[in-house]
Amino acid sequence: MRKSQLVILSLFLLVFGCSKTSDTSSASTTTCSSTISFATDVNPLISTYCATNSSCHGTGSSNGPGALTTYAQIYNARTSISSDVSSGVMPRGTTLTSAQKTMITCWISNGAQNN
Numbered sequence: 001m002r003k004s005q006l007v008i009l010s011l012f013l014l015v016f017g018c019s020k021t022s023d024t025s026s027a028s029t030t031t032c033s034s035t036i037s038f039a040t041d042v043n044p045l046i047s048t049y050c051a052t053n054s055s056c057h058g059t060g061s062s063n064g065p066g067a068l069t070t071y072a073q074i075y076n077a078r079t080s081i082s083s084d085v086s087s088g089v090m091p092r093g094t095t096l097t098s099a100q101k102t103m104i105t106c107w108i109s110n111g112a113q114n115n
Contacts, residue, residue, distance in 0.1 A: 032106030037115050038071060042107045045100055046074055046081075049091040056092070064090075071114045082108045 036042065050057045050068050057068035064084075065077030074081065084090035085104050096104075107113075 032102070032109050034110055036103055036107040036110065038074075038107065038113060039115065041103050043071070043074070045096070045104060049094060049096065075112050075114070078108045078112045 046057075046068050051061075052058065057063060057066065059067050059069055061067045065080050066073065068074050068077060068081075081090070082105050085096065085101050088095070
């Protein structure tokens, strides 16, 4: 096989081998509800799993996006939060359920309103 054919085959395998499947358990493929509330749904999760102490994202934290104790801080870090929650990188030391991940990522996808 010639080098150019090998490169094309490698690219083909890379593109199709790494493509997402329609895994309905993934937060990124779940249909989002527009009724998710920051105050009642998202903030309790962030407070419990992310901002419980300063060693994570509590008051005065400089980890990652910093403290996640107010709506403004959470809103400003929303892109990072969505990515890290979806990938399972955060929160450290625990695992969110699929429903909890969906709650956070859908709230962000829907505009991250302070509702």
